[in-house]
Amino acid sequence: xxxxTQPPSVSAAPGQKVTISCSGSSSNIGNxxxxxxxxxPGTAPKLLIYDNNKRPSGIPDRFSGSKSGTxxxxxxxxxxxxxxxxxxxxxxxxxxxxxxxxxxGTKLTVL
Amino acid sequence: QLQLQESGPGLVKPSExxxxxxxxxxxxxSSSSYYWGWIRQPPGxxxxxxxxxxxxxxxxxxxxxxxxxxxxxxxSKNQFSLKLSSVTAADTAVYYCAxxxxxxxxxxxxxxxxxxx
Numbered sequence: 001x002x003x004x005t006q007p008p009s010v011s012a013a014p015g016q017k018v019t020i021s022c023s024g025s026s027s028n029i030g031n032x033x034x035x036x037x038x039x040x041p042g043t044a045p046k047l048l049i050y051d052n053n054k055r056p057s058g059i060p061d062r063f064s065g066s067k068s069g070t071x072x073x074x075x076x077x078x079x080x081x082x083x084x085x086x087x088x089x090x091x092x093x094x095x096x097x098x099x100x101x102x103x104x105g106t107k108l109t110v111l
Numbered sequence: 112q113l114q115l116q117e118s119g120p121g122l123v124k125p126s127e128x129x130x131x132x133x134x135x136x137x138x139x140x141s142s143s144s145y146y147w148g149w150i151r152q153p154p155g156x157x158x159x160x161x162x163x164x165x166x167x168x169x170x171x172x173x174x175x176x177x178x179x180x181x182x183x184x185x186x187s188k189n190q191f192s193l194k195l196s197s198v199t200a201a202d203t204a205v206y207y208c209a210x211x212x213x214x215x216x217x218x219x220x221x222x223x224x225x226x227x228x
C-alpha cells in the first residue's frame with residue numbers, strides 16, 4: 001500500500017489527452033514539491049516533471065504537471081504510442097521521519 | 112554527462128546480506144547539492160525508496176527497512192554502497208541507484224538481485 005495513491009491504469013487513443021492523479025496528504029504532497037517519472041518497459045525510470053510543474057531539458061511540452069493542496073496531476077497531450085509506459089509520482093514525506101515516497105504507479109495504454 | 116552504475120552479486124541466499132555498490136562518473140559525489148539514493152522494484156511491482164546518503168555521511172532510510180539497511184559513501188572512489196541484511200525472497204528486486212537533487216534526476220540502469228538458496 002503506497003503512501004501516494006495513483007490509479008492503476010489509464011488509457012486513451014493516439015492524439016488524445018490523458019491525466020494521471022496522485023493523491024497524498026499534508027505530510028507529503030501538501031508541503032513538498034512533486035516529481036513525476038516515466039518508466040518504459042525494461043528500462044530505468046526517467047524524470048519527467050520536477051517541482052510540481054517544471055520539465056527537465058529535453059522533455060517535450062506535451063508533458064505537464066500541476067499540484068493543488070494534497071493532490072498532483074500529470075497531463076500528457078498529443079498521445080503517442082511511445083508514451084505507453086508506467087508513470088510514478090514522488091515526493092518527500094515527514095510523517096514519521098523524513099523520507100521519500102513514490103506512488104504505486106499508473107500503467108498508460110495508448111489504444 | 113553524469114552516469115551511475117550499480118554492481119554486485121545477482122544472487123543472494125536467504126538470511127544473508129545483500130551488498131551493492133554504485134559508481135558515479137562524470138561528476139563528483141562530494142557535491143554539496145545532492146544526496147545519493149537507492150530505490151528498488153520487485154518484479155512486476157512499483158518503486159520503493161530504500162534510502163539516501165549525503166557525501167558527509169548523513170543518511171535517511173525508509174522506516175520499513177531501517178533496521179536492516181546501511182548506506183555508506185566512499186568519496187575517494189566516487190562510490191556509495193547499500194547493505195541489506197537478513198534478506199528473504201521478498202527482497203528480490205531490481206535495485207537502482209540514483210542522484211537526489213530532490214527530485215531523482217539521474218538513475219543507474221538497475222541490477223536484478225534474486226534471493227534464493
